[in-house]
């Protein structure tokens with residue numbers, strides 16, 4: 001397989017680099033910061049769209065195919081790197097929206113079942129990963145597969161000639177390859193000269209320390225969620241803010257997220273916020289973009305995963321690999 005340049009080392013770029021390297025490509029991955037420190041780090045790690053019927057068929061196809069391989073993928077990463085992405089089928093308790101006609105019709109069509117639960121509907125098969133660990137494992141794994149990682153190197157523009165992409169320009173030097181794959185998350189628009197097609201939607205999230213078992217399943221209600229990690233910590237998120245690349249967090253938002261959790265689990269009333277952060281989801285004005293560029297040969301786009309990049313990453317990577325293989 002030919003040389004590939006991957007632009008962006010989030011979950012999308014690293015999964016992409018992994019499958020390409022495993023298929024025999026010589027892969028170089030460039031990131032303007034460090035790999036796995038942006039949205040993919042900031043996310044919750046739920047391996048499913050929150051309310052699947054609110055998303056396009058493409059999002060659901062990419063999710064379903066990814067869900068089918070996630071457990072094995074995490075096991076392989078653990079075996080190869082010794083880093084455990086903590087893939088756990090913790091199930092998701094949905095407390096609202098599952099009983100609307102739209103949700104019911106979608107579930108009938110897609111053969112998705114839930115167990116009745118006193119507080120809603122329990123989707124037992126839904127899993128989570130501990131995304132910061134998944135990213136560490138992916139980075140270690142792709143290095144082992146021979147991927148060259150170049151960090152703190154911002155790609156400023158593509159090199160194109162006669163409608164063909166030849167490489168990229170960074171501050172220090174030019175990189176050339178047979179194929180270029182843009183996986184730059186919320187920053188992708190500037191490289192693609194597709195002004196505002198992909199844009200950031202900020203999400204704030206908090207984590208609190210708790211005991212194992214206080215919250216058994218991922219809990220989803222009114223668009224907000226609580227994710228119980230293996231060690232008892234609880235992630236509580238998240239906001240949806242159209243404010244550009246503003247990384248600030250807001251104390252009131254943290255208090256509101258904690259109140260959301262304590263309203264449902266009064267045992268949490270004395271916990272305090274251990275950490276509070278924000279990340280930039282790559283929102284798209286079209287849909288998730290997993291495609292060959294329509295005008296420029298040898299340019300591929302893997303971005304716009306919005307709220308579902310962690311769960312769509314494996315199949316998105318696979319599809320790009322198949323396109324490159326022709």
Ligand SMILES: Cc1cc2nc3c(=O)[nH]c(=O)nc-3n(C[C@H](O)[C@H](O)[C@H](O)COP(=O)(O)OP(=O)(O)OC[C@H]3O[C@@H](n4cnc5c(N)ncnc54)[C@H](O)[C@@H]3O)c2cc1C
Pocket residue numbers: 007008009010011012013030031032033034035036037038039040041042043044045046047048153154155156183184185186187188191202203204205237238239278279280281282302303304305306307308309310311312
């Ligand atoms: C609060 C929150 C909760 C979330 N929860 C979930 C969830 O539970 N489940 C789920 O599936 N998804 C979730 N998401 C969404 C998910 O995190 C994203 O869809 C996913 O991380 C996108 O991955 P990415 O690799 O495209 O972007 P990123 O992880 O942002 O990676 C993009 C990378 O590109 C690099 N880059 C950008 N521009 C350039 C350039 N010009 N040159 C070089 N490098 C560049 C950046 O430095 C960055 O490392 C959540 C997101 C947030 C913010």
